[in-house]
Amino acid sequence: MSDPSPTLAPAFVHNLETCVGCHACVIACANENGLAPGRFWRQIVSFNPSHIPDLPVYHLSLACNHCLDAPCAEACPAAAIARDVRTGAVLIDDTKCIGCRYCSWVCPFDAPQFNSDAGVMEKCTFCNHRLLQKSQPACTSLCPTGALSLGTYGEKEGVSVSGFPKAEIRPAMTFLPMRGRSPQPVPPGTALPDESQIAAWMIPDGLSIPESKISLKSEGPLAIFSSVALALVAWFLASVRGEPAVVPGLFVVLGVLGIGLSTLHLGRKERAWRAVLNLRSSWLSREVLAYSLFIGMGWLSTAIFPQIGLIAWAAAALGVFLLIAIDNVYMAMARDWSAQLDGQASLLAAAFIVSVMTGNALMSGGTAVVRLYAFVDRIQRRRKNREGTRQPGWLSLFRLIIGLVVPAILWAADGGVSPAVLACVLLGEFADRLDFYDSLDITTPRRSMLLDQRSSR
Ligand code: SF4
Ligand code: SF4
Structure with a gap:
């Protein structure tokens, strides 16, 4: 994506002192863009809306910040996001978007909103149509106090503020400080409140503390797809090493089912083919292409040309690249936290399954220890991050007992890898994948404000 000269790029300037949280900018945006009732592209995130004494009250008016290093455009697999170099606006082309929602997972500002209709x-x-006519965006032109205005990137020195996630993506937004008061939410010496009080201050009546945008419930098909993908890669790699041999029919049926499942969450399924159009910068595009080629080559090498080893090795290489792509898709997300080894979650899971399938006790033991470490680390970090909210439950227990403890006992008792051992390992890795999805806490301004509060306690 073209990177405009930073000194010329338009930027929002937000004065923390003069913003009164009146929502005029939110309504101006909705009116200007003809948004249906209840849909908003701009939001007000308020700190201390109950005006608790001794704590600052401030409001953030937030929408897309038209970041100079926009990760949404880099990550979009359909090449549907681009910058208008005339104005600097980062725009989604609704004729190209496939509705995969990935842009909202990599944006730390909760800017992209899904239009379910x-x-x-x-x-x-950025009211690009107005910028092209040398007019201001509706939000800045209708702000009654002048708190939200249009400037250029970096023209004024700004401050960092709780609720605006720190991200190295050069958002075109500058916050001007509050006079005589720190914009930081908790001044030194303030008696610190408990968790429920903090939540009550920050969240308007009737709303609960925001959950992550991703949950097992919403992304179940993707969790199953990635589990199928890593199991198929492990199966294929094990077969290249000798045993168990790939059954071509079953392999291809599972492969097609997997890709079918992955399209279920798309808003525009008929445009699914566009998912491979951004190979230059999107790991999601690379994942989709690698998966398709891996299934095709894997089937060719086992069903049609089993005598040509080169095809099998090419499929194996594609499988390994697929796992790298899957891991990178999740590492690119804007997350509140991630566990150590998250960046190799699929690779390590596949390595564990391969070692069990091939009956390699030494490698199985080693990879099992690494899997256990990654799992415990994830649980600990999640517990810290979600203090006072939902906690891991039966899934984690299942992963630990069925996926690691029982196979070890059965292997020792049977003196080798029985079908029961393999079944337990596969079930355990599937549970681990579900647990991994459950831990994908995507950063948003509201969550960021809450986490800043927690870390200052
Ligand atoms: S990352 Fe978010 S805020 Fe930045 S340009 Fe993309 S959608 Fe806008
Ligand atoms: S294709 Fe996906 S990532 Fe691209 S704009 Fe649409 S929802 Fe966002």
Whole structure:
């Protein structure tokens, strides 16, 4: 994506002192862009809306910040996001968007919003049509106090503020400080409140503390897809090493089912083919292409040309690349936290399954220890991050007992890898994948404000 000269790029300037949280900018945006009732591209995130004494009260008016290093455009697999170099606006092309929602997972500012009627993402356009006519965006022109205005990137020195996630992506937004008061939420010496009080201050009446945008419930098909993908790669790699041999029919049926499942969450399924159009920068595009080629080559090498080893090795290489791509898709997300070894979650899971399938006791023991470490680390970090909210439950227990403890006991008792051992390992890795999805806490301004509060206690 073209990177405009930073000194010329338009940017929002937000004065923390003069913003009164009146929502005029939110309504101006909705009116200007003809948004249906209840849909908003701009939001007000308030700290201390109950005006508790001795704590600052401030409001953030937030939408897309048209970041100079926009990760949404890099990550979009359909090449549907681009910058208008005339104005600097980062725009979603709704004729190209496939509704995969990935842009909202890599944006730390909760800017892209899913339009369930159209099946595509939408967000603030910087009022590009107005910028092209040398007019201001509706939000800045209608702000009654002048708190939200239009400037250029870096023209004024700003401050960092709780609720605006720190991200190295050069958002075109500058916050001007509050006079005589720190914009940081808790001044030194303030008696610190408990968790429920903090939540009550930050969250307007009737709303609960925001959960992560991703949950097992919403992304179940993707969790199953990635489990199928890593199990098929492990099976194929084990077969290249000798045993167990790939059954071509079953392999291809599972492969097709997997890709079918992965399209279930798309808003525009008929555009699924567009998912491979951004190989240059999107790991999601690379994942989709690698998966398709791996299934095709794997089937060719086992069903049609079993005598040509080169095809099998090419499929094996594609399988390994697929695992790397899957891991990178999740590492690119804007997350509140991630566990150590998350960046190799699929690779390590596949290595564990391969070692069990091939009956390699030494490698199985080693990879099992690494899997156990990764699992415990994830649980500990999640517990810290979600203090006072939901905690891991039966899934974690299942993963530990069925996926690691029982196979070890059965292997020792049987003196080798029985079908029961392999079944337990596969079930355990599937549970681990579900648990991994459950831990994908995507950063948003509201969550960021809450976490800043916690870390200052
Ligand atoms: S604020 Fe979010 S959607 Fe807007 S350009 Fe930055 S990363 Fe993309
Ligand atoms: S294709 Fe996906 S990542 Fe790209 S704009 Fe649409 S929802 Fe966002």
